Amino acid sequence: MTTPALKEWPLWEVFVRSKQGLEHKHCGSLHAADAQQALQMARDVYTRRQEGVSIWVVPSANITASLPEDKDALFEPSADKIYRHPTFYEIPDEVGHM
């Protein structure tokens, strides 16, 4: 069986690092035939206003995402556990800055 030619280009997620030392941040997605072309297009679409010093592109299909319907089970339980935030604790004056 032969693989039919793709009628639509696959989707890529674009991550741009705005400055040396900062992390790459997700800024959008685009369609491209392959990784090299996705990089080139990301440059033209997402870095026109000097937004970046580095670009990553990742095939969207390679991202495993949590399901919206699992939201309650996954995230609700942490809502009432305020002791997980450092601001919950009073720090004795003697400790000084932590």
Next chain:
Amino acid sequence: MAVNTDYLLHLADNALILGQRNAEWCGHGPILEEDMAMANNSLDLIGQARLLYQHVANLRKDGRTSEDLLAYFRDAYEFRNYTLLELPHSTALLPTASGDRDYSVTIVRNFLYSALMVLVWDALKQSSDSHLAAIAAKSFKEVQYHLAHSRSWLIRLGDGTGLSHQKMQAAVDYLMPFTQEFWVDSPMEIVAAETGLGLQVSSLKAAWEEIVDDALTEATLKYSSSQGFVTTGKLGVHSEHLGFVLAEMQSLARAHPTAVW
């Protein structure tokens, strides 16, 4: 000694006319990303033209020349761009409507011109005119991307489907003869080379052929003949197409000469 502003205008007009042509794709690109890529390309080219026109205006010091006067109030015979750059985006002999626009012509022309300018701007970084050398340093970075962009599409479409290959070969066959104009040194280029302002482009021919040959081979396209009539746009003698480009580009400025944003 009179400054050779003709040479600077030649560089500026090349950038402006190709920038104007490529901007025709704005809102009509084959895909959104290419629409933006071509607009970026045009803005780079128009930016180069502006710097060069401003430089000419400063050199003339006649209190009247400005970048706008040079771009909007000169007629076709005063433009010094290569004829290659004023042609419509079409291999048809008589393209009539915007519907005739063919991306293969856009890509091949950008490739042939960028392959030249990557060499020209690199060499002009050593110009005796420090202002031109600075413009060259900036433009060199821009044209490196223009070359990479057009080269990648040349290879994708040349080595693509049967139809895309056929269209790319047609564009190469159509445009290649216009590149002969690069290699016939004009009086203004010879003077520019003698004074160290510019260079004789004919000295870059072998290097240009290497870039072009290398990419065409990878694109499975044939290096077509570049013989026949040699165009003379840089001498101010143009094809019938430049008048239409200028009419569209200049009409607003001429109708409202003192208008501002």
